[in-house]
Amino acid sequence: MERMAARASAQVAALKVPGNAEFPAIEPAPGRYVKAKEA
Numbered sequence: 001m002e003r004m005a006a007r008a009s010a011q012v013a014a015l016k017v018p019g020n021a022e023f024p025a026i027e028p029a030p031g032r033y034v035k036a037k038e039a
Contacts, residue, residue, distance in 0.1 A: 019025035 017025075018029075
């Protein structure tokens with residue numbers, strides 16, 4: 001872990017609202033594809 005930490009860039013806080021103007025959030029996580037049953 002120390003080796004990875006030495007090479008990693010600075011950590012940034014997560015966005016409060018998912019998505020942005022170019023890529024808006026489609027639906028809340030985890031999304032219906034995760035909840036769908038296999039046929």
